[in-house]
Amino acid sequence: MGGTMLPPAEARGEDVVLSWEGREVLAVRLPGLADSLERILAALEQQHGTPLSGLDRRTKQEIVRSLEARGAFTVRHGVERAAQALGVSRFTVYNYLNRQNSPDQG
Structure with a gap:
C-alpha cells in the first residue's frame, strides 16, 4: 500500500492514527x-x-x-x-x- 509510519505527534489531518488501549501509538500516512x-x-x-x-x-x-x-x-x-x-x-x-x-x- 505504500504507507509511511510516523510518531502520532507528527500526524496531519489526513493521516490515520492508531491507538492501543486508549493511547495513540502510531500514525500512518497513506500515499496520495x-x-x-x-x-x-x-x-x-x-x-x-x-x-x-x-x-x-x-x-x-x-x-x-x-x-x-x-x-x-x-x-x-x-x-x-x-x-x-x-x-x-x-x-x-x-x-x-x-x-x-x-x-x-x-
Whole structure:
C-alpha cells in the first residue's frame, strides 16, 4: 500500500492514527492516489513481465477496466498517465471505457 509510519505527534489531518488501549501509538500516512496510480502501473508491468505498451489490445482493455474499478481515473491526469503507460492515446482509453460501459457489453 505504500504507507509511511510516523510518531502520532507528527500526524496531519489526513493521516490515520492508531491507538492501543486508549493511547495513540502510531500514525500512518497513506500515499496520495496519484502516487498509487504509479505503483499500480508498475505492479501491472511487473505482473505481465513486459512494458504495458507491448501488450495486446485485449489485455490493455482488461487493464483499463481494472484501473477504472480501482478509481485510477478519478486522479487528475489519470487517463493521460494510463494512456502513456499503455502506449495508446487518451481517446483509446476513453473508447475502452465506453466499450466497457455500453449496454451491449454486459
